[in-house]
Amino acid sequence: MKKKPVNAxxxxxxxxxxxxxxxxxxxxxxxxxEKTKKKVxxxxxxxxxxxxxLARGLIMNKTNIIGLAMRDIENPFYHEVLGxxxxxxxxxxxxxxxxxxxxDEIQQEEITQFLEYNVEGVIVTDAYLSSKVVSQLHENxxxxxxxxxxxxxxxxxxxxxxxYAAAQQIAKYLYEQEYRKMxxxxxxxxxSTSQDRQRGFCDFLQEKGLAPIIEExxxxxxxxxxxxxxxxxxxxxxxxIFGANDITAFGALDAVKxxxxxxxxxxAIVGFDNIKMASWPSYELTTWEQPVDxxxxxxxxxxxxxxxxxxxEPVAKLVHxxxxxxxxxxxxx
Numbered sequence: 001m002k003k004k005p006v007n008a009x010x011x012x013x014x015x016x017x018x019x020x021x022x023x024x025x026x027x028x029x030x031x032x033x034e035k036t037k038k039k040v041x042x043x044x045x046x047x048x049x050x051x052x053x054l055a056r057g058l059i060m061n062k063t064n065i066i067g068l069a070m071r072d073i074e075n076p077f078y079h080e081v082l083g084x085x086x087x088x089x090x091x092x093x094x095x096x097x098x099x100x101x102x103x104d105e106i107q108q109e110e111i112t113q114f115l116e117y118n119v120e121g122v123i124v125t126d127a128y129l130s131s132k133v134v135s136q137l138h139e140n141x142x143x144x145x146x147x148x149x150x151x152x153x154x155x156x157x158x159x160x161x162x163x164y165a166a167a168q169q170i171a172k173y174l175y176e177q178e179y180r181k182m183x184x185x186x187x188x189x190x191x192s193t194s195q196d197r198q199r200g201f202c203d204f205l206q207e208k209g210l211a212p213i214i215e216e217x218x219x220x221x222x223x224x225x226x227x228x229x230x231x232x233x234x235x236x237x238x239x240x241i242f243g244a245n246d247i248t249a250f251g252a253l254d255a256v257k258x259x260x261x262x263x264x265x266x267x268a269i270v271g272f273d274n275i276k277m278a279s280w281p282s283y284e285l286t287t288w289e290q291p292v293d294x295x296x297x298x299x300x301x302x303x304x305x306x307x308x309x310x311x312x313e314p315v316a317k318l319v320h321x322x323x324x325x326x327x328x329x330x331x332x333x
Contacts (some may be wrong), residue, residue, distance in 0.1 A: 003185055004047040015043040026051040026063065027093070066303070067119040067142075069106055070098045071127040075247060076275045078125055079150065081147070085123065086295050092300065094120075101127045108133075112249070115140060115165040120258060121303045123147055129154060143306035147299050148290075149192045157306065159299045161290045162318040163193050167200030170242060170270055171324055175208060177330050179240040179268060184211040184228045185252060187244035194219075194244045198270060201242060217248050224251030232259050232267075238331070239267055246271035246278050249285055253328065269328040274321075284327035291321050 012019045017040060021223030024030035032040075043049075066089050072078050086096050092235035097117050100111045107127040114122055114137070122137060122144045129144065134154045137144055143156070150158035152227045174182060184201050184259060198214070207210055213234075215227035224243060228251065229239055241256075249271030256267050263269055271278060274289035307312075 006047045006282075008049070011040065011044050011049050013045060014047065019043065021157045023051070027062070027130060037329065048238050049176045063118045063120060065096050065097050065117055065119045066094050067090040067097045067099060067114040067117075067228045069101055069110065069122065069127050069129075070125045072103050072219065073100055074094070075086070075126075076272045076277060077245065077247075080260075081296065085300070088300050089294055092304065098248050105130060106133055111136060113328065114142065121145070123299060123303060125149075128190070129156075131155075133164075141310075143303060143310065145299050145306065148295065151192065155314060157166065157302050157314040158316045159175060159302060160193070160296050160316070160318060161295065161321050163196035165318075166272070166288045166321055167197040168204045169323060170272075171204035173325075174242070174270065174329070175205070175210075175238055176269070177268075180210060181238045181240070182210065183215060183238035183241045185215045185217040185224050185233050185241060185243055185248050187217060187219040189216060192312035197244055206239060212242075216252075217244060218324065219248060219249050221251040221254075224248040225255045228252040229257035229259070232256070232261070237267070239257050240270065241267065242270045242272075244272060246273045246275045246285060246287055248272075249328075250277070250283060253285070264327070264329050270331065274324050278324070279326070284303075286326045288323050288327040289321045289324050292318050 008019050008022045012022045013250055017036060020031065021036065022040055024032050025037050044254050068085055070078055070082060075125055081102055085266065089096055092198065097114065097119055099113055101107065101110055119142060122142055125146060125147045126149065131154045134156055146156060146158035150160055184198055202212060215231060217227050218222040228241060231241065241252045243252050249269050253263060253269045256263055261267055269285065271285050271287035274287045275284060278285040278287050298319065
């Protein structure tokens with residue numbers, strides 16, 4: 001017969017403390033004297049007690065759960081981000097309730113999960129969040145921070161790379177390498193990341209009297225591969241392609257190779273993100289490196305601060321990255 005698990009009430013009774021004290025002992029960062037903590041832990045070990053996080057949350061009105069909403073889990077960039085967020089929040093004493101949204105916009109049933117589990121805050125990566133949903137979360141005292149994107153239409157903090165400035169730097173670098181026929185394969189057109197990268201790239205080139213060819217993509221390998229084939233079939237094909245992310249650049253690179261052209265001799269390729277695959281020998285991709293660790297740390301700290309102090313006017317915070325030059329572009333002279 002399966003042994004019935006020991007509950008916090010039994011530990012509290014034997015340790016001669018309140019049940020809430022037992023919960024505090026097993027809550028990271030809680031204020032409990034060393035003497036009381038030692039006594040409770042000894043009793044818990046003797047009884048074989050393991051804390052129930054949800055039950056403790058109901059008692060303390062603090063679940064230590066952070067909601068994380070993500071759409072593009074197939075993108076290695078976000079797969080890596082998920083692992084780093086989970087590790088970073090765990091080190092702060094929090095658990096992650098992960099919600100994968102199949103739609104561009106987070107749906108009501110997905111928000112309901114956050115409310116049912118009484119999450120203390122929510123981080124949203126690449127999914128779209130309406131102002132109505134943000135209001136619903138705020139009404140339940142749940143702050144929201146956007147990661148790697150921003151929105152002027154919803155009142156919450158956002159942490160992202162300065163995509164506009166980064167794309168300008170990429171355009172400047174390519175211009176100095178004497179590329180003149182440039183193309184940009186977009187990400188999802190409704191995202192701030194792709195829009196800012198396109199705007200920064202085009203604005204710099206416009207100042208130089210150049211206009212890049214724009215092909216629509218959606219941050220996926222397949223769409224980028226197809227877009228590149230169209231670019232290569234033009235009468236005057238581009239001499240360089242800037243992909244909105246590294247996966248886009250990989251699709252472009254493989255399409256170029258499929259057409260028996262050489263990189264970077266016939267056409268150069270630049271990506272954005274610097275995911276681990278970008279340094280693989282089969283790619284050796286020149287790309288813009290987002291400071292992911294800095295962005296994640298800033299996102300977590302911003303959210304935890306918002307959970308304590310509700311800011312009246314949240315702001316968008318931008319961080320910088322750097323160009324990583326590899327074999328898919330010419331070397332600087």
